[in-house]
């Protein structure tokens with residue numbers, strides 16, 4: 001009888017510590033990263049300037065200018081800032097299609113694209129699609 005109780009207790013302890021570990025794992029996977037204020041300002045510029053009319057983000061938007069979800073990986077902060085504040089300097093930019101942003105606005109949009117880039121998208125967008 002006593003032995004049965006001990007086995008029972010061991011099972012309970014193992015089960016609850018396993019369960020506790022799983023809870024800990026799922027909580028530590030929750031994204032606790034806060035959004036930098038500059039990125040939020042960049043998002044507002046992105047909306048005000050209607051970038052979405054020609055660009056997709058996470059697959060939504062216009063299809064002319066290409067998807068910007070992971071464009072930060074491609075060029076980085078400085079090149080995107082220069083591109084948006086000084087006209088089309090990136091490869092493939094053959095025509096002047098963008099309205100020029102101030103340096104401050106361009107930096108904020110870069111910060112926004114940097115933040116978007118940090119979101120896990122499981123290889124979205126599909127390459128060349």
Ligand code: HEC
Pocket residue numbers: 045046049050051052053054055064065066068071074080083084088090091092093094095097098109
């Ligand atoms: C009228 C349509 C249009 C609007 C509006 C527009 N873009 Fe674009 N964008 C394009 C096109 C077209 C390209 C491709 C450039 C080329 O090949 O000349 C491009 C290219 C880009 C690129 C480089 C992409 C790459 O993969 O090389 C970035 C970054 C970008 N745009 C950001 C923006 C941002 C930020 C805004 C809003 C402030 C914006 N665009 C508004 C049409 C647009």
